[in-house]
Structure formats: structure tokens, C-alpha cells
Amino acid sequence: MNDKYETHEHDVIIIGAGGAGLRAAIECSASGLKTALICKSLLGKAHTVMAEGGIAAALANVDSQDGWQTHFQDTIFGGKYLNNWRMAELHAREAPERVRELERWGAVFDRTPEGKILQRAFGGHTYKRLAHVGDRTGLELIRTLQDKGIHQGIDVYMECTITRLLKDGERVCGAFGYWRETGRFVVFKAKAVVLATGGLGRCYKITSNSWEGTGDGHALGFEAGAELLDMEFVQFHPTGMVWPPGVQGLLVTEAVRGEGGMLRNNKGERFMEKYDPKRMELSTRDVVARAIYTEVKEGRGSPHGGCFLDISHRGAEYVKKKLPSMYHQFKELADVDITREPMEVGPTCHYAMGGLKVAAETGATRVPGLFAAGECTGGMNGANRLGGNSLSDLVVFGRRAGLGAAEYAKTASAPKVDAAAIESAAGEMTGFFGRSGAEDPYKLHLDLQNTMQSLVGIFREEKDLTAAITKLEEFKQRAQNVGVVEGQRMFNPGWHLCRDLHNMLICAEAIARAALRRQESRGAHSRLDFPQYDNYWGEHNLLVTKDGRQMKVEACPVVKTAELQPLVDDKKAKEKK
Amino acid sequence: MSTRVFKVWRGDSAGGKFVDYQVDVQEGMVVLDAIHQIQRQHAPDLACRWNCKAAKCGSCSAEINGKPRLMCKTRLDGLPVDQSVNVAPMKSFPLIRDLVTDISWNYTVNKKIPPFTPGADATFLMRQRDVDRVQEFRKCIECFLCQDVCHVLREHDLKPQFFGPRFLVRVASLEMHPMDTLDRLKLLKDEGGVGLCNITKCCTEVCPEEIHITDNAIIPLKERVVDKYYDPLRIVLRVLMGTGQDGGAAEK
Ligand SMILES: Cc1cc2nc3c(=O)[nH]c(=O)nc-3n(C[C@H](O)[C@H](O)[C@H](O)COP(=O)(O)OP(=O)(O)OC[C@H]3O[C@@H](n4cnc5c(N)ncnc54)[C@H](O)[C@@H]3O)c2cc1C
Ligand code: SF4
Ligand code: SF4
Ligand code: FES
Numbered sequence: 001m002n003d004k005y006e007t008h009e010h011d012v013i014i015i016g017a018g019g020a021g022l023r024a025a026i027e028c029s030a031s032g033l034k035t036a037l038i039c040k041s042l043l044g045k046a047h048t049v050m051a052e053g054g055i056a057a058a059l060a061n062v063d064s065q066d067g068w069q070t071h072f073q074d075t076i077f078g079g080k081y082l083n084n085w086r087m088a089e090l091h092a093r094e095a096p097e098r099v100r101e102l103e104r105w106g107a108v109f110d111r112t113p114e115g116k117i118l119q120r121a122f123g124g125h126t127y128k129r130l131a132h133v134g135d136r137t138g139l140e141l142i143r144t145l146q147d148k149g150i151h152q153g154i155d156v157y158m159e160c161t162i163t164r165l166l167k168d169g170e171r172v173c174g175a176f177g178y179w180r181e182t183g184r185f186v187v188f189k190a191k192a193v194v195l196a197t198g199g200l201g202r203c204y205k206i207t208s209n210s211w212e213g214t215g216d217g218h219a220l221g222f223e224a225g226a227e228l229l230d231m232e233f234v235q236f237h238p239t240g241m242v243w244p245p246g247v248q249g250l251l252v253t254e255a256v257r258g259e260g261g262m263l264r265n266n267k268g269e270r271f272m273e274k275y276d277p278k279r280m281e282l283s284t285r286d287v288v289a290r291a292i293y294t295e296v297k298e299g300r301g302s303p304h305g306g307c308f309l310d311i312s313h314r315g316a317e318y319v320k321k322k323l324p325s326m327y328h329q330f331k332e333l334a335d336v337d338i339t340r341e342p343m344e345v346g347p348t349c350h351y352a353m354g355g356l357k358v359a360a361e362t363g364a365t366r367v368p369g370l371f372a373a374g375e376c377t378g379g380m381n382g383a384n385r386l387g388g389n390s391l392s393d394l395v396v397f398g399r400r401a402g403l404g405a406a407e408y409a410k411t412a413s414a415p416k417v418d419a420a421a422i423e424s425a426a427g428e429m430t431g432f433f434g435r436s437g438a439e440d441p442y443k444l445h446l447d448l449q450n451t452m453q454s455l456v457g458i459f460r461e462e463k464d465l466t467a468a469i470t471k472l473e474e475f476k477q478r479a480q481n482v483g484v485v486e487g488q489r490m491f492n493p494g495w496h497l498c499r500d501l502h503n504m505l506i507c508a509e510a511i512a513r514a515a516l517r518r519q520e521s522r523g524a525h526s527r528l529d530f531p532q533y534d535n536y537w538g539e540h541n542l543l544v545t546k547d548g549r550q551m552k553v554e555a556c557p558v559v560k561t562a563e564l565q566p567l568v569d570d571k572k573a574k575e576k577k
Numbered sequence: 578m579s580t581r582v583f584k585v586w587r588g589d590s591a592g593g594k595f596v597d598y599q600v601d602v603q604e605g606m607v608v609l610d611a612i613h614q615i616q617r618q619h620a621p622d623l624a625c626r627w628n629c630k631a632a633k634c635g636s637c638s639a640e641i642n643g644k645p646r647l648m649c650k651t652r653l654d655g656l657p658v659d660q661s662v663n664v665a666p667m668k669s670f671p672l673i674r675d676l677v678t679d680i681s682w683n684y685t686v687n688k689k690i691p692p693f694t695p696g697a698d699a700t701f702l703m704r705q706r707d708v709d710r711v712q713e714f715r716k717c718i719e720c721f722l723c724q725d726v727c728h729v730l731r732e733h734d735l736k737p738q739f740f741g742p743r744f745l746v747r748v749a750s751l752e753m754h755p756m757d758t759l760d761r762l763k764l765l766k767d768e769g770g771v772g773l774c775n776i777t778k779c780c781t782e783v784c785p786e787e788i789h790i791t792d793n794a795i796i797p798l799k800e801r802v803v804d805k806y807y808d809p810l811r812i813v814l815r816v817l818m819g820t821g822q823d824g825g826a827a828e829k
Pocket of ligand 3: 635716717718719720721722723724742743746780783784785786787788790
């Protein structure tokens with residue numbers, strides 16, 4: 001199968017059309033560059049569309065004491081001081097302007113009585129801080145950016161999956177991919193590339209992530225020579241659906257707790273009193289997820305292996321107005337009327353704190369011409385992300401990566417792509433066909449998910465992590481032989497999965513290796529064999545890089561800024577009290 | 578565990594047929610779960626779109642037992658037990674393969690609609706009750722089920738002359754935004770073809786977001802167009818709306 005392929009040339013290509021990619025594309029094309037936006041799904045269907053609870057920004061519309069300093073402090077405390085301080089600062093400072101900008105571009109947030117943007121409480125945020133639209137904030141964000149973007153002359157390539165970045169020496173100069181619809185190949189030449197591919201939740205069995213969350217950007221960047229940061233920190237959202245089986249893992253927004261929802265075990269106890277009496281249900285996600293897990297493990301769980309979450313005391317009218325999609329989700333998928341009875345919920349793999357290491361100001365990775373933004377990057381959230389801090393991250397750093405890539409592209413020379421690299425990328429994709437006795441990609445995927453779920457999950461220990469790494473080596477061998485026996489290249493999901501597995505295996509291995517190395521418990525990373533904080537690890541992040549055919553895991557000091565030290569000290573002092 | 582027979586459309590623009598698959602039924606299962614099971618067990622190359630599995634992204638639209646619905650929101654226990662489950666692609670759009678259709682036309686239409694344009698002095702102080710209606714329209718997840726069911730597109734294939742209910746909703750969300758300053762009525766009347774809608778309300782019935790497409794978006798838009806461009810036509814409108822000879826709903 002020696003195919004011809006089409007070629008497109010742009011100044012900048014952006015891989016991923018969630019909030020981060022769209023915002024980057026808008027900025028890039030506004031500065032006059034020929035910009036392409038590429039995504040695996042249709043435009044407007046990226047994961048961002050599913051975000052529910054809100055976007056965090058210290059607008060101070062409801063709690064007038066709020067300001068960027070407090071948002072910065074909350075973010076760093078939530079991240080257990082492993083965040084890149086500069087990123088957390090830029091995020092807290094710029095989020096309010098990005099939210100107001102969304103409003104000017106047509107987003108319609110819920111209102112305060114004075115007619116301003118309404119804000120709600122969320123775990124780990126000192127003040128009411130999340131601008132929202134009921135429980136469909138992500139839809140509002142993506143639609144607003146999409147409608148802004150399409151009128152700006154961005155070239156959109158949808159249902160197109162990138163499988164490799166192309167390089168010219170050290171520098172990235174384009175990407176190779178296939179059209180989902182036809183299975184034909186396509187080459188993009190570009191002076192700069194922005195990765196905005198979102199998360200990696202599909203590595204786990206129980207996840208709130210869609211099929212797209214296979215860590216493509218993490219893997220593409222890693223293979224091109226960029227560093228992965230904080231990969232051991234995988235956020236398990238405390239409240240996913242646990243029943244019926246088909247919807248296990250589906251998210252139940254934290255807004256339920258933000259609006260007053262209470263967690264109870266099968267004895268009717270509000271068990272958060274034991275784990276975080278000060279913040280209760282609105283403690284940080286790592287704490288609540290571990291609490292629920294522990295309650296279930298110790299026999300105080302709900303019938304389907306979760307706990308109870310109850311919002312019915314707020315009254316039917318209020319619940320339907322503020323949490324309409326949760327109301328429908330439970331009513332239609334689980335036969336539960338949440339205005340009258342409690343939901344059953346349990347932890348679900350939700351978000352990757354870890355990702356490509358980037359410069360805070362520009363989104364640049366260490367590979368020339370390669371930029372990144374959104375969930376596929378690391379640094380902003382440290383050891384644990386606060387709810388609502390992702391949507392704001394997308395628009396703050398999406399814009400910055402768009403600018404960074406544009407600046408770079410303006411002075412970069414024309415890209416040259418290497419025919420041999422394209423041949424090899426095409427060969428990899430066609431190689432999945434016609435393998436006799438091929439490994440079934442669906443089976444391998446399930447095995448991978450089960451391994452990650454049971455051995456690299458909420459609680460970890462050395463023997464499990466070592467066993468996981470051994471298994472992953474086995475899976476990598478099996479992946480050499482995955483293939484599709486029947487069918488052709490038009491819209492063939494089995495074929496697509498063969499390639500996605502490659503990316504998931506890279507992410508899974510990076511997570512497991514970093515988790516083994518971090519011998520302490522912090523944020524989303526809990527080691528049964530090292531249950532305490534450790535001073536050394538409190539000052540260090542882990543970097544995973546490609547070293548020949550191996551993965552190298554190294555510790556490096558947390559990126560701090562001297563001017564922010566007083567704010568950090570102040571927060572530490574407050575939390576000690 | 579019980580099993581059900583699924584008849585799933587397999588094929589492409591060159592032709593195809595319904596193929597039978599046995600599916601093991603679990604409690605609370607939706608049609609999309611069954612499709613995934615078929616992919617895992619029998620047909621790894623079965624083409625379908627999905628993302629959220631929670632009725633939030635509008636990707637998994639199909640015709641289930643002949644009715645346009647989201648596969649992720651259609652429970653098996655809500656379908657007649659004594660029959661097989663029939664799953665076909667949306668009929669109003671060109672077929673790509675199996676359950677996947679070419680919906681690019683919708684994106685072309687959206688591009689024709691001038692975007693939100695606030696005045697330079699817009700304050701963005703808006704009360705909740707002034708934005709309730711716009712928020713209703715903005716709930717749209719672009720599943721295009723309303724486009725699929727609307728006879729103007731489905732039977733008469735008048736795509737070049739009619740935006741379809743989804744994009745009438747989109748126009749309404751802009752026209753009714755308190756801070757917007759543009760007038761899109763001429764576009765609605767000419768290219769948008771708002772007059773082609775004869776208020777059958779089929780679109781409203783299939784909308785998974787329960788947007789009152791006809792009553793809240795299309796009818797008010799029709800009224801605005803009529804008021805501005807052809808007053809005499811209000812008579813026809815009244816007849817169509819069944820509001821009698823005189824006065825009634827179209828009066829402002
Ligand atoms: C159910 C749910 C609710 C959430 N609620 C909230 C919330 O209330 N507040 C909050 O702040 N955060 C929330 N989050 C987190 C937040 O939504 C995500 O972290 C964020 O949307 C990720 O955005 P992104 O732009 O980085 O990527 P995504 O939105 O995931 O988009 C990734 C894009 O990359 C494309 N892509 C991926 N791989 C490739 C490839 N190989 N080739 C081409 N294209 C590719 C995809 O097609 C897609 O367009 C929620 C997450 C979930 C799952
Ligand atoms: S009400 Fe109008 S837009 Fe809706 S289905 Fe009927 S004709 Fe089409
Ligand atoms: S208006 Fe309703 S039916 Fe039509 S596309 Fe939007 S959500 Fe779907
Ligand atoms: S999968 Fe998103 S609406 Fe069905």
C-alpha cells in the first residue's frame with residue numbers, strides 16, 4: 001500500500017481543538033499568520049465541551065475580597081507547592097480578563113442580581129470564584145471560541161488524526177496524520193506546531209474521559225524530544241457515576257458539592273468530618289477521592305460500591321435550574337431523581353496534572369518550533385488541580401502559546417520535511433493491516449486499562465508499581481503485533497485504536513515510572529509504603545525524557561519566583577493554623 | 578443475562594444492508610453501549626461517532642427504530658422488548674460509512690451567520706431574566722437531529738435555500754442577545770429561508786436538549802421578518818399558527 005498523500009502548508013498548525021487549541025488558533029491567526037487547526041473529532045466536540053462546573057477567575061463579583069493573590073495561593077496550596085509558580089501567577093492574574101473576553105465574544109454566563117457574571121463555590125477555592133452556565137460551562141466556552149474562530153479565517157481540518165511530528169534537524173517542521181473518513185494520509189508543513197491534545201484518561205478503566213483522551217500530545221511531544229513533567233499526578237475525581245455499568249466513571253460535577261451537596265456513607269454519616277473537618281465536601285479532590293475510596297474499602301460503601309451524594313435538600317426547583325444536566329443524566333441513565341434521592345458516586349480518572357514541560361510565558365517546549373497548551377502540559381497544577389482551574393488554564397495559556405508560536409514563526413525559515421520520515425510514518429499505519437494472528441487492539445486496551453486501574457490507581461506501592469512496569473513491557477511487546485484482520489481504511493475504529501495504544505503505552509509507562517520514583521505521598525499521588533510528605537520531594541518535580549529506547553526519570557527543583565515567596569509563606573502559615 | 582438482536586446498517590455510499598448482531602444486555606444499557614460491544618466482539622471496523630457518552634457533545638446521533646435520537650441517551654429498556662433494535666445513520670446527510678454521515682453542510686451554514694457583535698459601549702450588565710431565553714438556545718449541542726428530521730431538508734432536500742432549525746436557533750440566540758447590535762433579518766428571509774418552515778414542530782420533538790425550537794426561536798424570528806418585510810403575510814402566518822383571522826399571536 002504505497003499511497004500518495006496530500007500536503008498542506010501553514011505558518012502555524014495547532015493540533016487539538018479544545019479550549020486550548022481554539023484559543024491558540026484565534027490568537028495566532030489574529031496576528032496575521034496562516035493558521036491551521038487540526039482535530040480528531042468534529043469541531044466543537046472536543047473534551048472541553050463536557051466541562052460542567054465552571055471556570056475559575058478572581059473576578060470578585062460575588063466575594064469582593066477575592067483577588068489574583070488569593071487565587072494564586074489556593075492554586076499552589078491545592079498543588080501542594082509543586083506547581084510552577086510563574087504559571088500559577090500568570091494564570092491567576094490573567095484569568096479574569098480572559099473570562100470577560102469570552103463574554104465580549106458572546107458567552108452568556110449566569111448572572112448576579114446586579115447583572116454581573118455569577119460565581120459559585122468550588123473545592124479548594126477560598127472564595128466563590130467559578131463563573132459558570134448552569135452545569136454546562138464547557139459547552140459555552142467551546143461554542144464561543146468556535147464561533148469566534150471560524151470567522152477569523154482559521155483553516156480547520158476535522159476528523160484528522162496526527163500520528164507523528166516531523167522534524168528538520170532539532171526543529172519541528174510539521175506533522176503527519178490520516179483522515180478518519182477515508183484513511184488517507186496527509187502531511188502538514190509548518191514553521192511552528194502547538195500541541196493542545198488534552199488528557200490521557202483512557203489509560204484507565206474507570207474514567208470520565210472520551211475516546212480522544214489517549215495522551216497523543218504527551219506522546220508526540222515526548223517522542224519529538226520534549227520533557228514530560230509531573231506524570232505521576234493523575235487526578236481521580238471523587239464523584240463519578242458507579243451505576244449502571246455502562247456509565248461507570250461518567251462525571252458528576254463538583255458543582256453538586258459547590259451548591260451544597262453532602263457526602264454520606266451507608267451508615268448515614270457525613271464522613272468528610274473525619275478527613276477534612278474544615279473544608280468538608282469542598283476539600284481538594286485528592287482528599288475527597290481518598291476518603292470515598294477508604295469508606296468503601298472499609299465496608300461503609302453504597303450498594304454499587306460508591307458512597308451517597310445528596311443535593312435533594314436544596315429543593316427541586318433550585319436543583320433543576322443550577323444542575324440541569326446532572327438532573328437529566330441521573331434521571332435518564334440511572335432512573336434516579338436527584339431532587340428527591342441521593343446519587344451513588346465513586347472516584348473516576350479525570351485529569352492529568354502531568355504533561356509537556358513548557359515555558360510559562362510562551363508555551364515553548366525545549367524542542368525548537370514546538371509549543372503546547374492545555375491539559376497536555378504540566379506545571380500549572382502541580383500535584384493536584386483545583387476544579388475550574390482547567391478551563392481558565394486553557395484560555396490563559398492557549399492564548400500565550402498562540403502568541404509564542406506566532407512570534408517564533410515570524411522569524412523562522414521555511415519548513416523542510418523529510419520524505420523518508422513520511423514514508424516511515426505511512427508504513428507504520430499501513431503495517432497494522434493483514435498481520436496474521438494479530439493481537440486484538442480492543443483486548444490489549446482493556447488489559448492496559450485494568451493494569452493501570454488496579455496497580456497505578458489512587459493508592460500505590462512499590463510492589464504494585466514494579467509489577468505494572470513489568471506488565472507494561474509485556475504490553476509493549478504485544479503492541480508490536482496489534483492489527484486489524486478485516487476491513488478497510490475508511491472510518492475504521494479498530495485501526496485507529498492500534499495507533500492510539502502506542503500513545504497510551506508511553507503515557508502509562510511514564511506515569512508508572514514517575515510514581516515508583518516519588519517515594520512520598522503528595523496531592524494525587526498516595527503511596528501506601530510512603531504515607532508522609534517528604535521534604536526533598538516537596539522541593540522537586542520529576543521529568544521523564546526519551547533516552548534512546550528507554551525512559552529516563554530525573555528529579556529537578558521546583559520553579560520558584562522570589563517575588564512570590566511572601567505569598568507562599570503567608571499561605572503556608574495560614575494552613576498550619 | 579438476556580440477549581437482544583441489533584440490526585445495524587453497514588455500508589457506504591455505494592450501498593449496504595442491515596446486519597444482525599447478538600448483544601448481551603446489561604442493566605441500564607444504552608444503544609451506544611451495544612454498538613461498542615459489537616465493535617469489541619464482532620465488527621472492530623463498525624464506524625460510529627461518539628465522544629461524551631453523556632448527551633453533552635451531540636456526536637452519536639442516529640435513527641433508532643426509525644426515530645432520530647442520541648445513541649448514548651437511548652436506554653434499551655425503553656425500547657419494545659419483543660422486537661430487534663434497528664440502528665441506522667441519519668438520513669438527511671450523505672452517508673460516509675455505517676452510522677457516520679457527512680454533516681459538513683452544517684458547518685458551512687454556520688459560517689454564513691454573522692457572529693455576535695456588541696456595541697463599543699456595551700456594559701454587559703444583564704439580568705438573569707434577560708438572558709434566560711438566549712441561554713436556552715445556547716444549550717444546543719449540535720447533534721443535528723432537528724436538521725435530520727425537518728422535512729424541508731429530509732424530504733425536499735432544500736439545503737441551499739434553508740438554514741434548518743439548528744441555525745434558526747443560532748440566529749435567534751444572537752438576535753435576542755441583549756448586547757448584540759446587528760440585524761440578521763434580511764439574511765434570515767433570503768438565504769436562511771425562514772419562510773420555508775411551516776411549523777410542524779418535528780424539530781422540537783426530537784431535540785435532546787428540550788429547546789423549544791419552534792415556539793421560542795422560529796416563530797418569534799418569523800414575526801420579526803414579517804413585521805419588517807411583508808406585513809400582508811402576517812395573515813398567512815396567523816392561519817398557519819392557527820390563531821384565527823384577526824389579532825392573535827403575531828401582534829406586538
Ligand atoms: C466531564 C468533565 C468535566 C469537567 N469539568 C470541568 C470544569 O467544570 N472546570 C474545569 O476547569 N475543568 C473541567 N474539566 C477538565 C477540562 O474540561 C479539560 O481538562 C479541558 O477541557 C481540556 O482541554 P484541552 O483544550 O486541553 O483539550 P481537549 O478539550 O481535550 O481537546 C483535545 C483536542 O485535541 C484533539 N486531538 C487529540 N489528539 C489528537 C491527534 N492525535 N490528532 C489531532 N487532534 C488530536 C482532539 O480531537 C481535541 O480536539 C472537566 C473534564 C471532564 C472530563
Ligand atoms: S417546525 Fe419548521 S424547522 Fe421545525 S421541523 Fe417543522 S418545518 Fe422544520
Ligand atoms: S437544536 Fe436541539 S436537536 Fe437541534 S442540533 Fe441543537 S440540540 Fe440538536
Ligand atoms: S456521545 Fe456525546 S451526545 Fe452521545
